[in-house]
Amino acid sequence: MAGQTIRLVGAPVEEGAGRRGCVMGPDALRTAGLRENLESLGHSVTDLGNLTPESVHGLSVPNPSIKNLNAIAGWTRTLFACAEKLGGEGVVPVYMGGDHALALGTVAGHACAAHKAGRPLFVLWLDAHSDFHTLTSTDSGNLHGTPLAFACGLDGFAPLLGAPLDHTVDPRHVDILGVRSIDPAERAFLLEAGVTVNDMRTIDEHGIPALLRPFLDRVREAHGLLHVSLDVDFLDPGIAPAVGTTVPGGTTFREAHLVMEMLHDSGLVTSLDIVELNPFLDDRGRTARLMVDLTASLFGRKVFDRPTRSF
Numbered sequence: 001m002a003g004q005t006i007r008l009v010g011a012p013v014e015e016g017a018g019r020r021g022c023v024m025g026p027d028a029l030r031t032a033g034l035r036e037n038l039e040s041l042g043h044s045v046t047d048l049g050n051l052t053p054e055s056v057h058g059l060s061v062p063n064p065s066i067k068n069l070n071a072i073a074g075w076t077r078t079l080f081a082c083a084e085k086l087g088g089e090g091v092v093p094v095y096m097g098g099d100h101a102l103a104l105g106t107v108a109g110h111a112c113a114a115h116k117a118g119r120p121l122f123v124l125w126l127d128a129h130s131d132f133h134t135l136t137s138t139d140s141g142n143l144h145g146t147p148l149a150f151a152c153g154l155d156g157f158a159p160l161l162g163a164p165l166d167h168t169v170d171p172r173h174v175d176i177l178g179v180r181s182i183d184p185a186e187r188a189f190l191l192e193a194g195v196t197v198n199d200m201r202t203i204d205e206h207g208i209p210a211l212l213r214p215f216l217d218r219v220r221e222a223h224g225l226l227h228v229s230l231d232v233d234f235l236d237p238g239i240a241p242a243v244g245t246t247v248p249g250g251t252t253f254r255e256a257h258l259v260m261e262m263l264h265d266s267g268l269v270t271s272l273d274i275v276e277l278n279p280f281l282d283d284r285g286r287t288a289r290l291m292v293d294l295t296a297s298l299f300g301r302k303v304f305d306r307p308t309r310s311f
């Protein structure tokens, strides 16, 4: 496969998470060699630097538990505009988070770009959580738990962009993989919306290929665009400790790489989020390096192409 044109976009947002530190995520991914690793695979890579969020003031919603609404609305507007633009340029954007609230902007922006291109947007959500809360249903008030519900057009999100979304993601085009923590309100929303949810037990019973292949086949048959949103907590905390929302029983090193390798083989991925890396919680850069290695797998590296090294 010919080299791709990749744009790295830093989004040091941390106001959507319950603890601080994701602000350092983009730089940790840079330090771990994200650009160099992708270039070594023959891709053309440009790092666009870190975005600065729009300044937003005075928003309010009825739920008093919602945290940092103005700050997240600013990030959402900036990232939405960025994703809508890059989504029309024939490049593959890689959004370096930052907490998962960044996907409020990226997924909605790519849904808008996909509409302009006349193609459906599919979303693969690799996460311990389903992030399917609304601004009303969340108890924690942490907005990194809401981006998928926003993208799918659930009600009540108008304050974020100042208006409801014109182009939402069809919930039937969403596959959540690796999940192991869903709140009751989210479960009800997911069932009603018709999102495919493959939890860790399903992975245990069927394995990654039996779950991922049918989804990729659907994307291909629909001539769809595919946005992948990779949360650090998709991985088991034993191999990826640098995340504020650890849940035991995540994917293994090989399961995660297999997902990335299958995505590469499919040739379908058109945009990627790497989110929730909290370098403050990392163990000598271990998680940052793992995220870089997984991204390299998604862009064509075979795990056993490289020499063994300490991990």
Ligand SMILES: [Mn+2]
Pocket (backbone or CB within 6 Å): 100, 127, 128, 129, 131, 144, 231, 276
């Ligand atoms: Mn998440």
